[in-house]
Amino acid sequence: MKAVIPLAGRGTRLYPQTHTKPKAMVRIAGKPILGHILASLADAGVDEAVLVVGGPMQTQIREYAEREFGDEFAFTFPEQVDPQGLGHAIHQAAPAVDGEPVIITLGDMLFEHGYGTFLDAHRSLDGVDASIGVKRVDEPSHYGVVDVAGDGSVRELVEKPDDPPSDRAISGVYVVEDSDALFDALAYLIDNDLRGAGDEFQLTDALQRMVETGSVLGTFDVEDWYDCGRPETLLEANEVLLASMETNGAGALTDAVVVPPVDMGEGVELTRSVVGPNVSLDDGVEIDDSVVQDSIVGRNAELSDVNLKESIIGDAATVRGEPRNLNVGDNSDLSL
Template sequence: MKAVIPAAGRGTRLFPQTHTKPKPMVRVAGKPILGHILDGVVDSPIDEVVVVVGVMRDHVVEYVTAEYSDDLDVAFAEQETTEGLGHCIYQTREYVGDESMCILLGDMLFETDLGAFLDAHDALGDVDGSIGVKRVDEPSNYGIVTMDGDRIAGLVEKPADPPSNLAISGVYVVEDSAGLFDALGALIENDVRGAGDEYQLTDGLQRMLDAGATFGTFEVRDWYDCGRPETLLEANRVLLESAGSTDGGVADSSVLIPPVDVGEGALIEHSVVGPYVSIDDGARIEDSRVKDSIVGRGSQLRDVNLAGTLVGSGSEVTGTPSRLNVGDSSEIHL
């Protein structure tokens, strides 16, 4: 089995953080979102990964090659135009072939380890694939599953009138990969676009169901869509709580309230930091109070009181704000 990770999206919901880096490279709890996903693959039975790159591809290729090529057999497929998740997955057909695959969306994090999802898939028996699902309060925002007993009866992407509240949670196991590629290819060749005027993976899976494929589901209890600032901060809290505090920097005459992740070469002076703060390498915080925030690489904070804030890399914030979303290489004085 191969893991397939779509990492080609722009991530407009995370602007301004994604003006200068692709969405999977936004940092949370000490490393990029993509790093947390790949850590899960390393700890699973899967040792081959296909990462789909597109927007600002060099960020992804350089990071994955440097950090994971010793542990995983990594290949990179390219999505030259952003035309939906189905189109993205279709770009991996030459790398996956007819092998089974596990699709892990590049902006989703899970508390459950990948091995447990694979075990749940195996327990379903003779199926062509399975999808992780969870009941949600606002199903029109998600791909939705309807069931017939213990098998999937239908799939629809972001319906205006949802037939159920059982949402697709961003992890898929596909045994019949060739069948999925045929279905996605038919959508693209016939220009059959779905929600958002894009080629949707959900529509390709539905096409497989229409042709007689069988799909089951497994439960995903805790998952975090890191494509929005509020859920990114929520994931930061959960991951820091799980991992505990790390301190690669210097806290001079300061108080750190765990859990806090402090990167290498970071400097904290005359400040109170935490809980739930992730500080990237080389950042500097002076005379400030920071909690429930993510501070980017090489950024500088002085005389601020921040909570629920994202500060991009290489930024400078001074003054007395309480909540911000600051992109890379910005300078703000208040």
């Protein structure tokens, strides 16, 4: 089975972080988002990956994937030159997939449980051509939605409907046995210019086309997922992933306190500071006279005299506060 990961999106919801890197290359809990995805796929036994890339920063994805995971995956990198939606992105992978079964996962989604769990759930379904990870949500109109018949098969799929047919939201992971049927459906949409929500070619609409032409689709449950394309859920995913890791040592620690869990890259220097919990520090970070909690700090960033919480600091950024000298009396209540 091959993995298909669309990575050509511009990541506008993560600006300014994604002005200089693809969103899949934003680092959380020790590695880029893409690294967490590929590590989980490798654990599930997948060893071929089709990464759909695009835009001027795609080289970062190619180089990282081949450098860090070249021994675990055979990679191909089809290019989406003109982004026209998720369905259009997946369509670019057709020659590389070449009729084989695929697991499709979005390049900005992380899941609390690994892909092996999803593949096992898919294999437990009888006679399906594809299956879709779903979760019940309170506001299904914000998502792609699946309506399921009494026998468990998918009856209808619709993207961000005003009047949702169910509360089962599509979670962003798909397993497709009959990939030829999927790519035929995508080609039908594109050849006939049948654009869906956002005036784009939607994967949801292609899956609906599969249902209409006789394919049998099933579903499996996804307990929790994290949309790392938004700052607040990026920080939430960082916290969840750090909880399963051991705090590592810093390159230099001077009168500093580390409150687990914290992930530190190479060459990190902490001086007269308190860092943690739930902090991810990339290589070369320097923090002086500061308190940092629940945050992500990029490579070679410098923080001095700041008190940060729930923050994202980009690579090589410098953040300086203003040092204060205080003489505070008994029973004082002071906020700074």
